[in-house]
Amino acid sequence: MNAVAVVLFVAGAFFLMVSSVGLLRLPDFFSRAHAVGKSETLGALLILTGVAFHNGFALESAKLFLIVFFIAVTNPTAIHTLSRAALRSGATIWTRKGPDVEGDEVLEAIPGESFDPEADGAKEGSTT
């Protein structure tokens, strides 16, 4: 039982680390939401299941699986709502400008950093 718990702990810690690195490093809001929405949920579920295996069969395991069910339902829902709000607020999707752009220049090259729909509309109107 302890071996199963340790394996689940290591896997959950790995997925949580992937989520945090993706949140820190990815260039766009939508890619960051993609990193958090799936990897964070899976890491949380694995760690909570590992704690349940470590605890054994008791009342606390029922509460833990209640938390598992609630996080599995609500965490992707919350991030989907957040992404839809960002898209309707005028967030544009990051595209790579050129092959020689790297580092902070990519971060500066994100269109729609201010999430201002009127500014984006004016920019599109001016370009077209």
Next chain:
Amino acid sequence: MSTALFGLAVFIAVLMAVNFVVVAKGPTMFDRLLGIGAMATNAVLLLVLIGFIYERPDGYLDLAITYAILNFIGVVAIAKYQEGGEPEPGQGKARASGEFREQGGSGPADGEIP
């Protein structure tokens, strides 16, 4: 075995610090809100682990359930409040935020204090 739980709790605390860096420097409000949601999910895990480290998991599990519910309600409420811009295709232009932005001197997404 409690040392494994303690090490995992320390690791999750470090990941919460990394998420707080994103919350502090995120370029937009939605990035900060995303980081806050990730921090709150990590906080739920940290509450569960603290409850099992100190061998008193009853109250801490209830706290974790409550904090998960409050995290979901808070993120969805702020997201729906900040949601504006284009209306849905079937609903015409009857969206609340669009009307609010057209009528009132400053919409909620403008970041200005009226």
